[in-house]
Amino acid sequence: MVEWKPRIVAFLCRWCAGSAAELAGISRLSYPAEIIPIILPCSGRVSPRLIIEAFLNGADGVLIGGCHTPNDCHYISGNFKAFKRVYLLKKLLSQLGMNPMRLRIEWISATEAQKLVRVVEEFLNEVENLGPLGGIFHEKA
């Protein structure tokens, strides 16, 4: 049997978290390949629906990376909007029976490649401990 590995989607804003991911490459840091980045203009562009769509299509965890609050978002306040959405969505998902730890939001500046790597490793570990996410958000254990 093939060993189970978690699958994680990372929505990263182009200006900070996405740049940090680039810097991680330029600095030849390394992190596990289970994480698939999707680069968007801003963390504020991430709608709850995109996050749910990721879980429905087999993601075991979703990471959102944006610029630091309060002032770093390239579009002034997108990071705050993202934070509020994630906060509410976490509540909702936990009411549906999903462990809210599967959704995580982090502020990672363009220079914080190390932080990106740490967050990815930490998050993967957490999700790995939670095990696979079953159909319609069903926690197996």
Added chain:
Amino acid sequence: MRVGVFICHCGRNIADTVDIKKVIEDILKQPHVVCAIDYVYLCAEPGQQIIVDSIRKEKLDAIVVAACTPTLHYETFARAIERGGLNRYMLEMVSIRELVSWVHKDRVEATDKAIRIIRGAIAKVLDNKAYEPIKSRVVKKCLVIGGGIAGITVALDVANAGIPVVLIEKSPTIGGKMAMLSETFPTLDCAQCILTPKMAEVYKHPLIEVHTLSEVVDVSGHLGNFRVKILKRPRKVKIELCRLCGLCERVCPVRVPREFDRGLSERKAIYLPFPQAIPTAYVVDENNCTRCRLCLKVCPTGAIDLDEKSIVVEEEVGAIVIATGYDLYPAERLREYGYGLYKDVVDSLQFERMLSSTGPTEGTIIRPSDKREVKRITFIQCAGSRDEAHLKYCSKICCMYTAKHALLFKERVPDGEVTIFYIDIRAAGKGYEEFIKRVQEEYMINYVRGKASKVYQDVDGDMVVIGFDTLTGERIEVRSDLVVLAVGIIPQMSRELASKLRVPLDEYGFVQEIHPKLRPVELSIPGIFVCGTAHAPKDISESVMQASATAAKVVNLLSKGEITKEPIIAEVDENICSGCRVCVTTCPYGAIEIIDDKAKVNEMLCEGCGICEASCPVDAIKLRNWKEEQLMNVVRAVLGGR
């Protein structure tokens, strides 16, 4: 849709870790993909040519390039596909180097991840549309709000570059606070001597139009094309006819405190703000004039018109500069120091007026209460600044101006005694530390490290300051004739004006720049700039530097005559929009309005963040080429087969 996918080896940078053959095999199986071609260096001329040729040969409609990061080579490939005859927005570029080959070692895993990322890009590009850059005309004219040294500097710099300027000032004269100062640190040149020639230059400049007694009442439009309504209150004295004879002032029966001397002297209801005021003409103080008409009878040139009314003028400008300056923190709020209660407790600008040779006492330092000569003086620094109960921030200029006050006082009263209460001395600036040292050493000033806790007047009339010397650990009591409060400074612009201009303010009400280091004079609203103390506490030299920086940005923007802008902005499907206004409230730029119950995006204001789209409950507003359906497809594609 016919999609071509191009994969770069980047020498061995990508090809060593990602199995390119396997990637191509998988990608060729994706629907709509007509060709998948790899090359050792796609960014090199032959690589680009492969793309150009394939577009023609395979009749491609959309292109995916998987290579290094778009930050490096998006422009290279966008130009290449334009050469091939496609619109640049039909290109998606994804990194399989920084995001894949450079961070993973396992070839199988890296190959799988690269495939997923490329599938995502294909899913997205399928729904991309072609767009042309947005172009807009720029009005070659700049509005400057505030006629202090910052506003004056911007106006002159911009006008000298050949661009017309409208300068509006709410008081009857330009000059701002600097006109009130005696001599200025660190060089001690007289403020008026260096300022008044600039004021005159502004007024005479053929490209600068000055509106005094004026304020902005409405702003609409956007970068390159703002429409501004300016309310001009009546001066009631015709500037061209006023000969400054002063007869009107002599007969006027009304007496009120003179603002320019911060209440230390009086003026009439018809008055000249100060002798070098620009425009150089009397003004009628509407609020205090009793309309007795005595002035009308004596004016030899018939310059006075008490019936003149306010008017609203409209201006079209391409850029707006905020230079609305500062005010002192109201010293009455520092109750423990007795300002307002005791006449012999004054604020720092009042003391500037006392020092000034054109001030109410012509530069001699006498007590406001009993006109006795001042021999002993106490300054309290950080009055209201760095104080949780008042202003949390450091007002930056008070250490320096207090040292200057001490020096100027000692020059006037060589046997005088000076005590200064301070928390820290902050004198970072060219020649500033040296200035403070000189004051401390040559002028025998008693600097007491500690906060003054109370000021009261003794029965003999002495002002007593009680404080705690943190260096000796002792409570101290200092008797003096006069107490000067080095009060902090606060922004002068009202929140109302800020919201009319839609500019963001920081937690203290100062104008918030986009980026404190790299874009220090631009605001998040394109086309609006800030300089001087409207932005943060600063001294004259810093205000002037920032003003010149702002002028450079304005000239840069307005000299082109036309601006082009990325077309990746939000769009509304009017058939779906229910006019719920959620997008209006989430847009950081105020770019969305509801017109006839439908959201409408101002294309010049939209910056393309997509926050509106993520919050629209009915999917009516969409960011071009980042539509919700597109991104849902990307999510499904990257997770395909999990």
